[in-house]
Amino acid sequence: MIADKMKGFVNNNSAIRAMFEEGNRLAGIYGRENVFDFSLGNPNVPAPASVTEAIREIVDEEKSTFLHGYMSNAGYEDVRECMAKSLNKRFGTHFNSNNIIMTVGAAGGLNVTLKTLINPGDEVITFAPYFLEYRAYVGNYDGVLVEVSPDTDSFQPKLDEFEMKITPKTKAVIVNNPNNPTGVVYTEETIIRMAEILNKKQIEFGTEIYLIADEPYRELAYDGVDVPFLTKYYANTIVGYSFSKSLSLPGERIGYLVIPSELPDYTNVFTAASIANRILGFVNAPSLMQRVVAKVVDEKTDIDYYDRNRKTLYEGLTDLGFECIRPQGAFYLFMKTPMANEKEFCDMAVKYNILVVPGSSFACPGYVRIAYCVSYETIVNSLTAFKKLADEINK
Amino acid sequence: MIADKMKGFVNNNSAIRAMFEEGNRLAGIYGRENVFDFSLGNPNVPAPASVTEAIREIVDEEKSTFLHGYMSNAGYEDVRECMAKSLNKRFGTHFNSNNIIMTVGAAGGLNVTLKTLINPGDEVITFAPYFLEYRAYVGNYDGVLVEVSPDTDSFQPKLDEFEMKITPKTKAVIVNNPNNPTGVVYTEETIIRMAEILNKKQIEFGTEIYLIADEPYRELAYDGVDVPFLTKYYANTIVGYSFSKSLSLPGERIGYLVIPSELPDYTNVFTAASIANRILGFVNAPSLMQRVVAKVVDEKTDIDYYDRNRKTLYEGLTDLGFECIRPQGAFYLFMKTPMANEKEFCDMAVKYNILVVPGSSFACPGYVRIAYCVSYETIVNSLTAFKKLADEINK
Numbered sequence: 001m002i003a004d005k006m007k008g009f010v011n012n013n014s015a016i017r018a019m020f021e022e023g024n025r026l027a028g029i030y031g032r033e034n035v036f037d038f039s040l041g042n043p044n045v046p047a048p049a050s051v052t053e054a055i056r057e058i059v060d061e062e063k064s065t066f067l068h069g070y071m072s073n074a075g076y077e078d079v080r081e082c083m084a085k086s087l088n089k090r091f092g093t094h095f096n097s098n099n100i101i102m103t104v105g106a107a108g109g110l111n112v113t114l115k116t117l118i119n120p121g122d123e124v125i126t127f128a129p130y131f132l133e134y135r136a137y138v139g140n141y142d143g144v145l146v147e148v149s150p151d152t153d154s155f156q157p158k159l160d161e162f163e164m165k166i167t168p169k170t171k172a173v174i175v176n177n178p179n180n181p182t183g184v185v186y187t188e189e190t191i192i193r194m195a196e197i198l199n200k201k202q203i204e205f206g207t208e209i210y211l212i213a214d215e216p217y218r219e220l221a222y223d224g225v226d227v228p229f230l231t232k233y234y235a236n237t238i239v240g241y242s243f244s245k246s247l248s249l250p251g252e253r254i255g256y257l258v259i260p261s262e263l264p265d266y267t268n269v270f271t272a273a274s275i276a277n278r279i280l281g282f283v284n285a286p287s288l289m290q291r292v293v294a295k296v297v298d299e300k301t302d303i304d305y306y307d308r309n310r311k312t313l314y315e316g317l318t319d320l321g322f323e324c325i326r327p328q329g330a331f332y333l334f335m336k337t338p339m340a341n342e343k344e345f346c347d348m349a350v351k352y353n354i355l356v357v358p359g360s361s362f363a364c365p366g367y368v369r370i371a372y373c374v375s376y377e378t379i380v381n382s383l384t385a386f387k388k389l390a391d392e393i394n395k
Numbered sequence: 396m397i398a399d400k401m402k403g404f405v406n407n408n409s410a411i412r413a414m415f416e417e418g419n420r421l422a423g424i425y426g427r428e429n430v431f432d433f434s435l436g437n438p439n440v441p442a443p444a445s446v447t448e449a450i451r452e453i454v455d456e457e458k459s460t461f462l463h464g465y466m467s468n469a470g471y472e473d474v475r476e477c478m479a480k481s482l483n484k485r486f487g488t489h490f491n492s493n494n495i496i497m498t499v500g501a502a503g504g505l506n507v508t509l510k511t512l513i514n515p516g517d518e519v520i521t522f523a524p525y526f527l528e529y530r531a532y533v534g535n536y537d538g539v540l541v542e543v544s545p546d547t548d549s550f551q552p553k554l555d556e557f558e559m560k561i562t563p564k565t566k567a568v569i570v571n572n573p574n575n576p577t578g579v580v581y582t583e584e585t586i587i588r589m590a591e592i593l594n595k596k597q598i599e600f601g602t603e604i605y606l607i608a609d610e611p612y613r614e615l616a617y618d619g620v621d622v623p624f625l626t627k628y629y630a631n632t633i634v635g636y637s638f639s640k641s642l643s644l645p646g647e648r649i650g651y652l653v654i655p656s657e658l659p660d661y662t663n664v665f666t667a668a669s670i671a672n673r674i675l676g677f678v679n680a681p682s683l684m685q686r687v688v689a690k691v692v693d694e695k696t697d698i699d700y701y702d703r704n705r706k707t708l709y710e711g712l713t714d715l716g717f718e719c720i721r722p723q724g725a726f727y728l729f730m731k732t733p734m735a736n737e738k739e740f741c742d743m744a745v746k747y748n749i750l751v752v753p754g755s756s757f758a759c760p761g762y763v764r765i766a767y768c769v770s771y772e773t774i775v776n777s778l779t780a781f782k783k784l785a786d787e788i789n790k
Contacts, residue, residue: 001664002511002660002667003510003511003514003536003667006510006511006667006671009670010663013670046458046459046460051463052459055450055683056451056454059451063441064442064643065438065439065440067646068446068643068646069645070435104676107676107678109676110676115535116397116398118398140510141398250463250464250465251463251464252682252683253679253682268405269396269397271405272405276401279404279528279531279535280506280676281500281503281506281507281532281675282502282503282676283499283500283502283648284648286681287647288450289681
């Protein structure tokens, strides 16, 4: 008796559940430390000590009815001002509190944005491989997700195909940079060209096309690589940010949206997004955590930990002959499977207690995603298991 | 360029905004303490000291990656078990963790429930007066909200009209008990009769009709009145709970859904609701607050504070000749306005620095809602202002 839209999700859920149970089964037999579970993007680096400090200080100092009470649906004014100032300092932007809406993580922010913008049948473009939840989010508002196929050389967006797929019905484009699942960082050149295309198409069709920058991995960039801040390149940009990875707080559901005043329809978009935050049932981002992130906004997670994992895993796997996309951001490594059917590879890997996610879960078959937000020991020990797996394949 | 569905909300928003700004304008002129702002349901009683204690203990004792990390979308297993046990102890029910989904407040829980159940065009019945957000929530999933008109004698649901309005398209009924905005508690007799009607109609139409109990005010009941726990009366009941009022944590967005195993389609409903929690962008209820409410699940807010407000306000207003519904729950008093057009009354009240919400905002014109979750001093001082208002009206 559930809604028709939910039936597919429920049927599909059994596969995810099966993988989860397989992990538990293996852990039961071999011990959790001997299972190489690379399936989840759940940070293993603890939140900075300053987060715990901030929580203690805030509950000691702030009045309960203020700290745990309702505030404006967009969030505490001072917290929003703090986010704006931090961005301005880092990116030379000119935001203030009226450009910020605190959200229940980036997933909440994306849903708020899509609720704000999408009419049924509107098209939202994204670039494969991509986080498959985008399809569900767009579907929540009866939008149509349009995929641009992957460029399996560079894993930068295929801009020619992108341009062809923009239609008068295109309402938004979702860009995830650094990228889940590839770990690739879209370059400034890519972004400039993308903005040119969008501007041209807006004029050609007389429409507004919103560029939605989904940025939970913004702070996780390695090798000194630059992650372009998209509002500087294209006026109709909305940024969705999360502290899930930057401060290892994924369970707390805290993030924000940036809605720049440069949006031609800024006032309506900002007002509608604040209302969408309310009527979708978020109401506001969790209040204590709003105040916490304001106190530690410029703190960073221990990115060196992930970087060591990244290098060790990348070098280890390429030494074993696996073809990997060299990741420069996030905590994912995207690896080409020796056989075309990557699900077959996943099944083989399980025999060596290795759990990875098939690329078809990101609209990119023939690859697997390895989430290296695990202990360094897991990385090191897993390489022995990957060696055995490689040996079986090369046999 | 915003979505069509959002345009009405944005236009309507200016009225709410105007009221908010009027409150600030008055506070600027007369001082905040001389403005009698009864417009918001934001608890003025602080959270129990045990909440702050629990936060301190938890951040001291629990591992960061566990405390702030992802867990199952339904919430921590032990937290859900704790909620189930607390309910079982209080209501003699037989729930376990598989009947509980932790949610982003009751608003999040309602949206998860409606996403789980509603196909476009499905009808959801509720009883006027009601919290107007229900209309937005049902609209999020293209459902149709069907109102049963108010019984202005008792403010119990009009069950004859209810029975007539159930059709083969009726998928759910939302009941808010204790009620916002009336403060009335629906009696056991009402609930038994409602369950009989629903069972009869399920058989007549061969459908499942879900009774959704929205219970953010469950713990706020006065005069020793009993608030029936609906799963005991009707098998297809889903309960949405929130700690917003019971622990004065509205900003933290923490609550839960109860999905009893007695639902004929229990497995699909529970699975779909867990997935809906994820794909709507909530992902999971805030993690630290999940662990906090588990520690203090049987704590209560200082209900005596609200009770004193309730009695003083009710007696004061009736002494002045105003006709009030005697509230036995929540922290709202619903008052009949001396003139039929209650908006005229609201405008007059503003002249005496009194801010109340017109009943038409709850589909019940001719009344106003007075939220008495304010300081006792505000209640006492406001009665002088109400006296002047009464004098002007009777002049």
